[in-house]
Amino acid sequence: MVNLILRIFSLFLILISLNQTSNAQTNNSLDGSLSKFRLNFDVKTYKIQLRINPKLKFISGVNEIHFKVLKSSKVIQLDLDTGMKIVGIISDKIPVTYKRFGRAIMLSFQNELTKNSDYSIKVSFEGFPKVAKNAPWDGGFVWSKDSLGKDWVGMACEGEGASMWLPCKDTWDDEPENLQMEIEVPQGLTAVSNGRLAGSQKLDDGYEKFRWIVSYPINHYNISINVGDYIHITDVHTRPNIESLSLDYYVLKYNELKAKKHFEQSKYMLRCFEKFFGPYPFQNDGYKLVETPYWGMEHQSCVAYGNNYKNNDFGFDFIIVHESGHEWFANSITAKDKADMWIHESFTTYSEALYVECMAGPERAKEYLKMQKPKINNKQPMLGERDMFYHHADNDIYYKGTWILHTLRNMVDNDTLWQNTLYEFHQKFKYQTILTEDVVSYFSKRLNMKLKPFFKCYLENAKIPVFEYFILHKNGLHELHYRLKSPVSGLEMPLLVSISKSRNDMINATSQWQIIDLPYEDEKLFVVKPNSYLIEIKKINK
Numbered sequence: 001m002v003n004l005i006l007r008i009f010s011l012f013l014i015l016i017s018l019n020q021t022s023n024a025q026t027n028n029s030l031d032g033s034l035s036k037f038r039l040n041f042d043v044k045t046y047k048i049q050l051r052i053n054p055k056l057k058f059i060s061g062v063n064e065i066h067f068k069v070l071k072s073s074k075v076i077q078l079d080l081d082t083g084m085k086i087v088g089i090i091s092d093k094i095p096v097t098y099k100r101f102g103r104a105i106m107l108s109f110q111n112e113l114t115k116n117s118d119y120s121i122k123v124s125f126e127g128f129p130k131v132a133k134n135a136p137w138d139g140g141f142v143w144s145k146d147s148l149g150k151d152w153v154g155m156a157c158e159g160e161g162a163s164m165w166l167p168c169k170d171t172w173d174d175e176p177e178n179l180q181m182e183i184e185v186p187q188g189l190t191a192v193s194n195g196r197l198a199g200s201q202k203l204d205d206g207y208e209k210f211r212w213i214v215s216y217p218i219n220h221y222n223i224s225i226n227v228g229d230y231i232h233i234t235d236v237h238t239r240p241n242i243e244s245l246s247l248d249y250y251v252l253k254y255n256e257l258k259a260k261k262h263f264e265q266s267k268y269m270l271r272c273f274e275k276f277f278g279p280y281p282f283q284n285d286g287y288k289l290v291e292t293p294y295w296g297m298e299h300q301s302c303v304a305y306g307n308n309y310k311n312n313d314f315g316f317d318f319i320i321v322h323e324s325g326h327e328w329f330a331n332s333i334t335a336k337d338k339a340d341m342w343i344h345e346s347f348t349t350y351s352e353a354l355y356v357e358c359m360a361g362p363e364r365a366k367e368y369l370k371m372q373k374p375k376i377n378n379k380q381p382m383l384g385e386r387d388m389f390y391h392h393a394d395n396d397i398y399y400k401g402t403w404i405l406h407t408l409r410n411m412v413d414n415d416t417l418w419q420n421t422l423y424e425f426h427q428k429f430k431y432q433t434i435l436t437e438d439v440v441s442y443f444s445k446r447l448n449m450k451l452k453p454f455f456k457c458y459l460e461n462a463k464i465p466v467f468e469y470f471i472l473h474k475n476g477l478h479e480l481h482y483r484l485k486s487p488v489s490g491l492e493m494p495l496l497v498s499i500s501k502s503r504n505d506m507i508n509a510t511s512q513w514q515i516i517d518l519p520y521e522d523e524k525l526f527v528v529k530p531n532s533y534l535i536e537i538k539k540i541n542k
């Protein structure tokens, strides 16, 4: 009884706090926090039925949510954008009552849901979903036309969350283990989603239903909708000792020939990334590119492609390489909290440099990294605030992230160890959701280095460490005094420095001043390799 009163009281408190923020959009603690009404159940499967009316820019559907109860309760929380209507919620043919507080939907069941039992509910919904202002950055639905005037629809919701259009448990830490998606679109158009096509069926009312099956865990913002006058191109990626991987491309009909030629590079991308990170993670679902009316997005086994078949100065299509790199980092390994999104973008942006290294060698990869470096801001920490669906304000989770990994690689100074570490990182955490702490502890252990201060320094502070040095002239010798200045205590960085024409040394920079003798040559020969580390180098006067 006490328990029940406590529970009612805590629900009352939550409802009050929900009410106070009922107009809140995504960037608040309500949508981002793991309340007890989210932690008390684990999503197993979504069976989504969706009808898309491009003419009206209207969608309607049902999400059948299968879940396991982790803690007995009468209340669970789902999410749906305030602009979308809930038509009804039923469980075992009995209506479930609910209240909406901003995006949060608090469902109250008649009987307590019992711990360790499986349940399912059907949530019917409809509405005019948010229209994207500038997808994929400012997400929503993109209602477009191809150049022949046919409907061409896309959707991107990484920033907004899937509850922008779908009633679901919109958190990053809980993923459905698999998914079924049935999309009905006007006949003449094709609907493409994640996973494999399991069939299509023409309906009597002028619509056609496309059924897609995803057989791996999938994060919510990856659930993908694409509608267009598509043609289907198939190809195969073969590799020794592993089953071939099917490649499926859905492009606008008039781009077929262009796409066939341009998408050949997907195989190079797969070959390189499989070498660095292990086999493509979604073998059973296949690899897929879908032409979209916006630039790109990492939708799992359904990568959104809208880069107009263009390569960059390094000879590759940025969208194919970057968004597909996310299949390993973001889709297979997913951050538990949006605050930790650097895990997605840093490893993926770094994968671009590794792709260049794989295709054109290490010197060209250094040029690629050099091109990325000026984009670093150092204005705010890369690790955001947890439990609030944090939005990063700049691109440091991309380029600074790349440079943190590049710096670490040069600190390790052992390419075989570094490659094995990256490869095993993916093997260890694939299909899981993780936090920054997991990355730090894995890399520390695998590399046998104390990396907690290193990651703390780069992720939790805006400023990068400063390598301070001065040279003293004593009895005809040069004495190099150096230290590493950072707000984090215990930071140690092995740095490769050139100290003479013929000598490179590895020095271990810490917060303590240290001294080494430089050979009696021009002291200007002392250089910390500037293209190897993300540090500020400062010569001071003493």
Ligand SMILES: [Zn+2]
Residues within 6 Å of the ligand: 322, 323, 326, 344, 345, 348
């Ligand atoms: Zn990305």
